[in-house]
Amino acid sequence: MPDGIELEADLYEPVFSQAGESPRLTLLVHGCYGRGFVFALVNARLYAARGFRVLFVSTRGTFGSGGGPFEPCRAEPRDSQAVVEWMRAQPWYPGSFATFGGSYLAHSQWALLKNPPKDCVASVILSGFYDFHHFHWGTGSFNLDRVDWTYQLAHQEDPGWIPAPFRAMFATKLLRSAKETVPLIEGAESSWAIRQPTLAKAMLTPDPLDPYWTALRHTDALERVNHPVFLMTGWYDIFLEQVVHQFERLHARGRDVRLVIGPWTHEGACGNYSIPDILKYLDSHSTSGTRKQEPPSACIYVTGVNEWRTMSRFPPETTRPRTLFLHDDKSLGQEKLAESAAATSFTFDPANPTPTVGGPLLIGASGCVNDTIYASRPDVLVFTTSPLEEDLEIMGRPSVQLAHSSDIPFIDLFIRISEVDARGVSYNITEGYQALDPDRDSAPIQLELLECAHRFLKGTQLRLIIAGGSFPSYARNLGTPGLRTTGKTMRSARHTLRLASGGCRLTLPTV
The missing domain is CATH 2.60.120.260 (Galactose-binding domain-like)
Known part of the structure; x- marks a missing residue:
């Protein structure tokens, strides 16, 4: 990084059965949850096995990357640009790439797209937030999911076989006690399990215009990205509202954007149930030459009758x-x-x-x-x-x-x-x-x-x-x-x- 910090990363190269074959596309994945077996499987190995090269980078302050302690969403706008510059200088870089990832890994993409690299040809953004304040205070009340997420972040590098995103599920009683404490801030600051300065700061800063939040809001990316974007969310996904807004804004700008909304929670909205669709989309952007821009489209799952519908926009104008x-x-x-x-x-x-x-x-x-x-x-x-x-x-x-x-x-x-x-x-x-x-x-x-x-x-x-x-x-x-x-x-x-x-x-x- 420009400040001398080094980030840890793994490069996954596909293995081909015939000589002369080359990777379909290079994928950049940038996230804070580590590069262990589970995350490597769903974010890198699976795609490398299907012919994609994957650069999997750990966020500053996590899993071997320098610059800690980790502060959520703070470093990605700067670091992601530096990662792209580094990638361009590597002998294996083919001249273009796509971004990929879900949840926090999707946020990292919006941080990069505040200043979209011209050699980025597509982005697969799964259950992604671009406005960190909205997650915390968008309803006017503090979202207590942040307490569980803080526990996850605080203990994700602890030894054990349970993947980091699932560890908060095993601390329900402890976290419930912190949430029930009055005042709430004391529950957060007194619990050894979730004591973290960024949690307390978020709890004390409801104003969306506070400078603390403005640097963590990537609205500009919605106005600047011009390459094709694949968005995914679920009806029971915490980031449903933000993802639909992303689609609406890109649709209004006439960009090549696709939206998929399934009957999923946040976990499902991160792509685990739609890998074939994601692979097909990425493969469509792997051919050389100029690709014809596609009109915006939305693929929507209608609950109650359990069927998929395709439409040019969502919500439809004909209601x-x-x-x-x-x-x-x-x-x-x-x-x-x-x-x-x-x-x-x-x-x-x-x-x-x-x-x-x-x-x-x-x-x-x-x-x-x-x-x-x-x-x-x-x-x-x-x-x-x-x-x-x-x-x-x-x-x-x-x-x-x-x-x-x-x-x-x-x-x-x-x-x-x-x-x-x-x-x-x-x-x-x-x-x-x-x-x-x-x-x-x-x-x-x-x-x-x-x-x-x-x-x-x-x-x-x-x-x-x-x-x-x-x-x-x-x-x-x-x-x-x-x-x-x-x-x-x-x-x-x-x-x-x-x-x-x-x-x-x-x-x-x-x-």
Whole structure:
């Protein structure tokens, strides 16, 4: 590196059965999780076995690379450019390369693409974030997945056979205790298992415009990259929203971009279930000469009917809004209630918070799960349609409008759409989370949920779930002024929904 630091890397060369054959394409992989057997298998060996040369580089401060201690996302913009310069000087370099990797390895690609090398011919970016602040504070509440990830980073070079990304799963009790500590910052700083300066700094810095975050945000890359990009995510991937935004921006610029969204959690969205598609895409960029630019496309898995759809863009422009109103008998219907309709309410207690049940998590019990438990909790409101008389397909971002008030201004809202089957069991489809502005006015609250593509089959029911938190996915709103990660006092919040005259409604993007 220009500052004298050396990074560790492994070069994988394919072995050919016939003389004169050469690698199809050189792949650059740059990440912080090491180059051991498991990671080498899925990020390098598998591709080398199919004719690709792979340079697998360990991030500064990890697994033999100098410049520690490791500070997530800080060094990649500078170091990735230096790696490319070094690679160009090697006798085996053919004159062009592609980038590849998932999760943090995908972030490393966006860091490089802030200043896209002209000899980079394609990028395969799997479940990648480009905005580190959005991962932490994008909802207005601190994402507690960062605690689990910090544990993983702190212990990933400990001896043992368990791959680093899975070690946090075996420390659930320890990490839960840290998350439950009030103030939260003390739980992070006092636990030997997760004590790390970057975690504390992230907890104390909610402002997206703070200089700490601006260097870790690679929005410029979305405006500068011109070569073909392959994006992948899943409906239950923590980075779904960021990946869809990447596609939308590149699509708007007319770039050659492909998006794949499957029924996956974060792990699946990192490409483990789509290796043939990835190999085919990389191989299409391995031929010499000028490649014709392809129009943007999206390959979307529709849950409920379990089928793949191909379209020119996602979300599609042809959706039609369908509105369902919340009723005082806890039903959802197409009729507005009269002005005399009663309001309904629930109380969120941060000392006994509404639990996280499945959904888009980075680590742990994520995905589509049985969330029927919400219907029996007193701190949750549940509204359910009657059994559908015909199929109902939605594609895009549902939204809610709530005529809402609370007895204190410091509150969050957790909104989820689930499907109820013939047995009365519900399974989550999509959700949204938002910390509300304490200085908000009395206007109805508007909240978009995450993207989805789902068909509710005839006879099933659509359920809308409303709560004041989702713990331990997000840091609890303590119900008191100040930063929730440093607060010491907790106060319950009473939420009230005014249902009269259609004041609370769910809008679905139907196809």
